[in-house]
Amino acid sequence: MSAPRLLVVWCPDWPVVAAGQATGVPVHIPAAVLSANRVLACSAQARGNGIRRGMRRRQAQGRCPELVVFDDDPARDAALFEPVAAAVEELAVGVEVIRSGVVAVPARGSARYFGGERDLAERLIDQLASSTGVECQIGIADGLFAALLAAHRSVVVAEGASAEFLAPLSVSELDQPGIAGQGCAELIDLLNRLGLSTLGEFAEIPEREVAARFGTEGVRAHRLANATQERPLDRRRPPPDLSITQHLDPPVERVDAAAFVARGLAERLHAGLASRGFACTRLNITASTEHGEQFSRMWRCAEPLTPAGIADRVRWQLDGWLRIGKGDRPSSGIQTLHLEPAEVVLGSELQLGLWHGAEQAAAAERAGRALVRVQGLLGEQSAGTPVVQGGRGPTERVRLVPWGTERSVRDDPELPWPGRLPSPSPATVLVTPEPAVLRDTGGAEIELTARGELSAAPHVVRSGWVTGLVSDWAGPWLVDQRWWAPERAALLARVQVVLTEEETGTQTALLLLRAEHDSPQWMVEGVYD
Template structure:
């Protein structure tokens, strides 16, 4: 039997099923998941009422008025599945989570414990359905890709017949592996007349590689029924979490650092004893007022002193921003702090709201009125957020001195706080300020808006786009600056609810006063009106 022969168990319409479970709906209630204005998944009762994927919300609710439409949340997909799949750890020796709702099991590992593949699948399905209540579709084939496609029709492909099974399937089946990577290749192959995987598989491998590159070669191997690579095994779910109360509560960085070092050593010790490597750590601080501050740090070659440094920075930034110790205005958590109307959109982000980020590029420093020496942090907790096997943490040989860059940036973070060093990313949004996703170095980016949503800047804002973020200054009369006002209240990028809104200082984008008609002969306008609308005058391109 081939090493790559795989059993795939898949729950159809997983996002809808997961969202239904997360929202406490009964399995008979129709539910659908909406992403970027389109239904991407709907459960069986919704399908029975005529709801299909690709409809918009209104059309779906027209067909099924009692439909519950839930916005897509990948976190929920993963969380619900991880909670339910724990039972599989008792049933099989090795398995891989291909995506939420799909697990693959090497058929070789079932060989010794079960008489045949059919009986093994029967037993697994019984065990899974008894404990979770979800309906799994099985598929067995010589490769994981073919098994995934076979699970759509609950098929067992006999050994050696995988290529024949794949041949009549449409070329769009490639998107089952990675919809994003093959989004451009699949329509291209279709235009070339290669509508079935079998036609694509007949081409010579060298020609495919020459024309379509590495991605095309991978797709070609998949289409021929050849194994691509061995998937990474599922790491047994075991929580690595340490927690320590601080008695008496303290806001002093040396005390926190000392405790964090002991706690970090304990955490890393248990992780190492399990034969794993921790690459991301969650640091959670609890203040005496009950508020918590939590950040996820990504660290290469983590050791306890690095954890202690991160914890100290996090605590200093949080205390300096008045997150803890201001018992008078305790609002029960970071999320509600960000919901104040005079805060910017950036600070409304959950979990990263603990520190109000000043928008004018200058750090105001700790405000002595907000930190009180008596209050402080009463408990610290560390949790391993990402665990890998030691091989998975190998660095690429071809990176240019990443260690030196990391070292420099860490040093700067130590001097100026973690928010001083930012790496760029893109998220959904309608103007440059919204699409910016600046994440502190070594922290996990948390996009507020889906970068793939149709409202993202690539579609909305036609090129050329400004290279600097425009800033709007609120009229100071709308938000009078009194002494306890947060430092960023008058220079926030945008103030919703503030009626008077002027604009200033586009550094590299055109100012209205500098516009000239193309090829026109008119004299240059002498003065520009600074309060004219932004230069996005064209219609949206999509």
Template sequence: MRDALRTMLVWCPDWPVIAADLVDGVPADRPVAVLHANRVVASSATARAEGVRRGLRKREAQARCPQLIAVDHDPVRDVRAFEPVLAAVEQVAASVAVLRAGVCAFAARGPARYHGGEEAAAERIVEQVAQECRVEAQIGVADGTFAALLAARTGRIVPPGQTPQFLAALPVATLERPQLVGLLRRLGITTLGAYAALPPGDVLARFGLDAALAQRLAAGRDDRPLAVRQAPPDLEVDERFDEPVDRVDTAAFAARALAERLHERLAGYGMACTRLAIGAVTADGRELHRVWRHDGILTAGGIADRTRWQLEGWITQRRLNQGIVALRLIPDGLVHQVGLQAGLWGDPGAERDRAHRALHRVQGILGPEAVVTAVLGGGRDPREQATLVPWGDERIAARAAGPWPGRLPPPSPAVVLDQPQPARLLDASGQVVGVSARLELTADPARLMLDRGPAEVVGWAGPWPVDEQWWDSRRSVRAVRLQVLLADGRALLLTLAAAEWTITLHFD
């Protein structure tokens, strides 16, 4: 069994935020949060100083930092912005492997020998990235990629042979496997050292292959090679194009088809890969090459996504004079596939692809309108802002994004009721709260009377008037909106129209 490779890793902190700055001009020195599925996945240092952390819901993050700039997560943007950083690192080191956008690694031996030591090589790379890209980078050096990544977070060089001791005291959360971490904590296992001490055979039998791989990382036995070794010839897949590919959408289509071929070929041998080498040749003979790594098993969707991201990075950042005429995918880090089961709606993979095919079959039987997806657009009322389009159709909003004077401010609601729910808003004396001609509440709200009984009101905001289409007596809308926070944590939007209060929205 191989010893863990002495690895030097480059980590660019808060990369999704930095990428939004580099590509879209979102100021990274302001409070910024990058969101995916309504949760924070990255935040700027200014936002963290206000209490914004990874995993927070958008509403909670905005409550902690009202001036927060929310940006949607865009993996393609992250990869495109990282391409110049990779080019800068490659001026100092060879065989650079990409772990994800913002993180790359390579064998430490070559740069350390050339520059007179690991510390000198690390300083040279940080300087190179700063000069070429004006981006902050931190370096970690340890035995194995996993430990090097953790070392990079503090800019540490772990001496050779001391990686297990370095890892032992770290929390199991550093494995970044939420389900496994939650299970280990319930079992009283809170550190990597305690997890590494468990019998490996029992871990494999009880928790599966991915947990066994994670235990090897926790023990400092990260023997996965960084350099791409030649896979068996019949596992590689390639494609030559009659016309040079120079458009991102064409490249995405080619990436998906080739990724499916590779995944089917691996599955035929009962194997999977944890690394992927992507090679391309342009019409003028230029050869491009990049290696992607993954902590777990690369699924068909994962292979396709990384191929698409890389092709877009080459096409948009390298400003190719000629299009791509050949594409090759080389699997590396081969492991035997032994029944891993991923979540249906989790990381894009075989299960998600299977779900997509099932949805298309439903459309084939019941018609395209049988399966729809929501597209956000413009409108003052949240019920107007979502348009349902058939699954697979182009996602174009029916109404322009703005401006819409009188539109509710963020955060967006989690639930929009088809039929408003009647309610009574009372003050401390039990009288119904109304709104005056000056758009002021007649009293402070104290209780909200619902079908299930009263609920205490602990906070409120508004009221906000709504006066739409006043010129059309049949379609005009005249109402007042009020946000309330209940003692049980629920946040609701109330609407007062024709002297009656109703609940129209629920906030998450």
């Protein structure tokens, strides 16, 4: 099936641009957005200093000490991108948000109206520059994948020539969030090891052989490389009764309140689709206000949307509508929310795990609804799930995220993390460490030497938590924090001690922490079982 003619608007480095807009950081300052302690996106100024995507945080700050670092925040990126999508929609109909920073529109109708594809592209660039101040690049080609790569190069590919345009490009271009699947990185690595380094070489392999060797993910990537239709051929238009509408009383004016509504709607929409054997790949979100204003936006996803994925997109879109400039912002609260699955695929695209049958899925759904109910009563932060991430101390290695939000990690746990405390971790970690005194056999307080060693062997620990004689100990494990900024640098030392309590004679294992600053002191950070 031939791919449709599409125009893609791409805003380079959008996560960095959005973070800079949200915090007021000037565009001329080098900046980067990090996810799992690696660079997700960086500004042109940062690239000029040698910063590259995928680089580790310490390496990036070593190359550019003045680098401003932001955390990855998809909700922020989506909310601030709404004015850009709205500006595109003023000139072209059928806008679809692929991801924050990228929108696609059908090219044929708008191009005819404005006198040609190049004229349309020029009008859109001027429109975005004048109304939003955002720089963008535009590409036009057959199919979404080819159009996006054309936008990266600011070219208009002649109709029917998209396959030739893609042929010399590297297979690494297949890794496009919002278009390619989750397993694309592994496929790219395998193709490179097999000697298939360009899209043209991969496209020359018959699709039947690709399916036998690489599976469904390989077939999807093969269609992208051939500039054919990316979506499955059995695409279906869902029945109209699967759309759902929620009337809000009282009307919602805050994003946090709308987020709870979004989760309930997402569960209902997904359940209705699943009962018919469908899963949504394009979602139309419509909101109406008390004054009759109506806002609508289409979201496209590379893979079928889960309930959490639907809820995220609804929340991001509501955040965008409620944050845009005063002239375009709703003049009253949102009174009605309408979700329409504009495109679906067979529900087999969302399969249960090997060991999770229908009963386990139903139980997980009930538990999820209960947690959402708790959040509705006590607030979003009242129900959280732990996420293991990178770090050196016990408080750094576990992060609580609110139930229903993405369980992402800020720091990669697979990194070396010099000075990391070895297993096992303390069973109890104090929210506020308690002061302690660590003394040697002579009664002198133990300190850290210039070489980062203990000044003497520990003999006794006195604290409000427990007091006793030291029967065994290990450490210290040193962490040199913010060594690149002397005014904020700190040397941390952790020591494990086993005590025999004076009053009961029982043994207790403690984790002690000492920070070398103006008034260093030992603290009880954790307790072992």
